[in-house]
Structure formats: C-alpha cells, structure tokens
Amino acid sequence: xxxxxxxxxxxxxxxxxxxxxxxxxxxxxxxxxxxxxxxxxxxxxxxxxxxxxxxxxxxxxxxxxxxxxxxxxxxxxxxxxxxxxxxxxxxxxxxxxxxxxxxxxxxxxxxxxxxxxxxxxxxxxxxxxxxxxxxxxxxxxxxxxxxxxxxxxxxxxxxxxxxxxxxxxxxxxxxxxxxxxxxxxxxxxxxxxxxxxxxxxxxxxxxxxxxxxxxxxxxxxxxxxxxxxxxxxxxxxxxxxxxxxxxxxxxxxxxxxxxxxxxxxxxxxxxxxxxxxxxxxxxxxxxxxxxxx
Ligand SMILES: C[S@@+](CC[C@H](N)C(=O)[O-])C[C@H]1O[C@@H](n2cnc3c(N)ncnc32)[C@H](O)[C@@H]1O
Numbered sequence: 001x002x003x004x005x006x007x008x009x010x011x012x013x014x015x016x017x018x019x020x021x022x023x024x025x026x027x028x029x030x031x032x033x034x035x036x037x038x039x040x041x042x043x044x045x046x047x048x049x050x051x052x053x054x055x056x057x058x059x060x061x062x063x064x065x066x067x068x069x070x071x072x073x074x075x076x077x078x079x080x081x082x083x084x085x086x087x088x089x090x091x092x093x094x095x096x097x098x099x100x101x102x103x104x105x106x107x108x109x110x111x112x113x114x115x116x117x118x119x120x121x122x123x124x125x126x127x128x129x130x131x132x133x134x135x136x137x138x139x140x141x142x143x144x145x146x147x148x149x150x151x152x153x154x155x156x157x158x159x160x161x162x163x164x165x166x167x168x169x170x171x172x173x174x175x176x177x178x179x180x181x182x183x184x185x186x187x188x189x190x191x192x193x194x195x196x197x198x199x200x201x202x203x204x205x206x207x208x209x210x211x212x213x214x215x216x217x218x219x220x221x222x223x224x225x226x227x228x229x230x231x232x233x234x235x236x237x238x239x240x241x242x243x244x245x246x247x248x249x250x251x252x253x254x255x256x257x258x259x260x261x262x263x264x265x266x267x268x269x270x271x272x273x274x275x276x277x278x279x280x281x282x283x284x285x286x287x288x289x290x291x292x293x
Contacts, residue, residue, distance in 0.1 A: 001236060001269050001285050006033045008262060008287040009091045009234045013038060018090035021046065021081075023074035023219060025056045026099040034093075035063050044089070046072045046080065048122040048210070049102065073123075075218035081226055088228035094219060094235040096242055098122070098206070100279065110206060112198045115175035120202075120209045130205045134171050139163045149213075149241060150204030157184035158201055177201070203239070216242055220249045224258060227290045233259070234287040243284045250288050259288040 009020065018041045022031045025045040035043055045056045045067060056069030072080050074094065081089070102122075103110050109119035109130060120130040134142065143159035146152045161180040162171065171177050178198050185197040207213065223233045233250075237243040243266065253259035266284035274281045 001267065001273065001280065001283055002029055002033060004267060005093060005095070005234050005236055005285050005287075006030060006037055008285070009093050009232050010034065010038050010041075012230050012232060012289065013041075013090065017042060019044060019086060021077065021089050021092040021223070023077065023092055023094045023223070024096065025052050025069070026095065027052070027101055028055060028059055030093055030095055031056065031059065031067065035066060041090070042066050042068070044068045044070065044080070044084065044086070046070050046074050046077070048073050050123065050125065051105075052099070071123075073215055073219075075215040075222070077219055077222035078226060086226075088226055089231065090228060091232040091234070092223035092227055093233075094216070094223075096212070096216065096236060097238045103279075109174055110202070112174050112178045112196065112202055115173050118172060118174055118177055120206045122210050128209070130177075130209050131170065131172050133205065133209055134162055134177070135166060145208040146201050146204045148204070149207040149239075150200035151240070152185075152200040152204065154185045160184070174202075177205075207239070207241075213241060213245060216245050217249070220246065224249075224253055224290065229290055229292040231290050232262075232287055233290065234285065236283055236285045238279075238282045238284075243286075246284075246286050250286055253288060257291060258293055259290050262287045262289060 020034055020041055020043050022043055022045045025031055025047040031043055031045050047053050050071055053069050053071040060067040060069055070080055098110055102108055106116050109117055118131040121127060139159045142162055143156045146158055147155035158181050161184045165171060165180045181198045181201050187197055227233055235246045237246055250261050254261050263286045266286050269280045269283050
C-alpha cells in the first residue's frame with residue numbers, strides 16, 4: 001500500500017513546484033517514495049516522535065532543501081504550515097499508528113514481548129505515560145478506555161485486576177501490566193494462538209495515552225482546509241475506530257461539496273504484502289480529492 005498510497009497522493013500534480021505533507025514520517029518510507037516520485041516537490045514531514053524527526057532531519061541532507069522535518073502533532077498541522085509561510089499544499093498523507101521500529105524499540109513500552117518501562121508515548125517529552133495514566137484513572141475510566149479503543153470483552157475484569165494490583169504496588173513495567181491482564185482474559189480455544197491476550201489492552205492504552213482519535217479528527221480537518229483544490233488527502237489506518245473516523249470525515253467533506261471520495265471502498269493490502277509484513281493485514285487506505293471551495 002506504500003506505492004499505491006503515494007500514487008493516489010501525487011496523481012494530480014500541479015504545474016510547477018508542489019509541496020506535500022507527510023503527517024507521519026516514521027521511518028521515512030513514504031517520504032522517500034514521494035521525494036523520488038515527484039522530482040521537483042518539497043515535502044514537509046511531521047512526527048510526534050523526536051527520534052523519527054531526527055531521522056527526517058538526517059534525510060533532509062540527502063534531499064538538499066526539499067525536505068523540511070518538524071517535530072509536531074499533526075493535529076497542529078495548520079500552525080506548522082503558518083509557521084512555514086505555506087497557505088495551501090498539494091496533498092497530505094497520514095500513515096497512522098506506530099512504526100515497527102517503535103514497536104520493537106526497548107524502553108518505549110509499546111510491546112509486551114519484553115519487559116520494559118510502561119511508557120507508550122509517541123512523544124516521550126510530553127504528557128502522562130501509560131504508567132501514570134493507570135495510576136491516576138478510576139477503575140471505570142480504565143475499563144472505558146480498554147472497551148472503547150481495544151474492543152476487549154474482558155475490559156471490566158482487566159480494569160478490576162489493574163486496580164487490585166496497584167493497591168499493592170504501582171504498575172511500572174509492561175510485565176506488571178501483562179500480569180494484571182493474564183488473570184482477567186479467558187481465551188476460548190479457537191482464538192488461542194491467533195492473538196495474544198494482552199494485544200487489545202496494549203493497543204487501547206496506547207491510543208488513550210496519545211489521544212489518537214482526537215488528533216486524527218483535528219489533523220484531517222486541517223488537511224482538508226489546507227489542501228488546494230485538485231489536491232489529495234490520503235489516510236492509512238490500522239484500527240477500526242480510526243478507519244471509521246477517516247471514512248466519516250471523508251463522507252462529510254463530500255456531502256458538504258468540499259471533496260470527492262476516490263476510494264468508495266477502502267483499499268486493503270495485497271496477499272503478498274500481508275505475507276511479507278503480517279502487521280499490514282489490518283491496513284485500510286482511503287483518499288479524497290479536494291474540490292474548489
Ligand atoms: C506507521 S508509522 C509511519 C511510517 C511511515 N509512513 C514510513 O513509511 O516509514 C506512524 C508514525 O506516525 C507518528 N505519529 C502518530 N501519531 C502522530 C501524530 N498525531 N502526529 C504526528 N505523528 C504521529 C508515530 O510516531 C510514527 O512514527
């Protein structure tokens with residue numbers, strides 16, 4: 001979906017120089033393809049993760065003057081563009097969630113595969129970590145997070161276990177959280193081995209810690225307002241809640257005459273892509289063309 005999403009983004013290139021926004025630089029996969037595909041373009045690359053921004057800054061040397069790396073939440077896209085003196089761009093792409101590098105990096109707290117501090121912030125310089133969130137939220141709040149973002153049927157039992165455990169000692173590590181979840185989740189035999197019992201809770205906490213749905217709503221709104229007529233907005237999501245938001249926003253824009261939806265049905269990864277990268281299996285790509293407003 002990397003190539004496909006970039007093709008959708010750049011299909012309607014304006015004459016002269018175009019500026020695109022990669023709202024989620026990550027490891028730079030999309031950035032490389034966009035910069036190589038549209039030789040004369042400029043790319044503004046954002047990421048909430050300072051480590052990703054450092055990689056983008058290093059890459060900017062390779063693309064002399066064509067890549068601008070900014071440490072920002074894409075929710076603040078309009079402010080970022082104002083700061084750069086850019087009114088309208090030719091397209092914005094969002095590749096949501098977390099990168100494989102973040103998932104496997106020790107110390108970020110995204111994975112339960114190893115014991116590490118329970119952080120989970122995309123931007124470790126800001127806001128409460130997952131450990132702090134679990135220490136300060138009520139049992140009801142924790143259950144609501146796990147239910148809403150994780151769609152976890154054992155959300156209430158997990159929240160109860162977390163609160164019981166934190167009475168004895170704060171949950172500081174991923175192993176502390178896994179231990180709390182272990183006793184609460186009953187995996188029916190047919191689901192065993194398909195998905196780890198901690199997967200849904202970890203994903204839900206990460207989404208809450210980073211306020212991901214709210215950022216997405218704000219980011220999409222800014223992208224719609226700051227993309228020139230004929231330009232494109234594309235989004236790849238890996239979570240059904242996020243895909244619902246993208247689909248809903250794109251439809252609203254179409255209904256209001258602000259955009260035309262290019263993907264009546266979301267584009268899904270090919271079998272080959274899923275075989276090469278199993279994490280891509282839940283990916284959904286949607287795109288719109290912005291209309292004259
Ligand atoms: C799936 S990765 C992107 C991978 C990238 N497209 C590539 O090809 O390497 C998602 C990235 O988005 C960043 N991110 C998540 N939410 C963000 C937000 N609200 N604002 C800016 N960056 C965000 C994460 O830190 C992560 O680096």
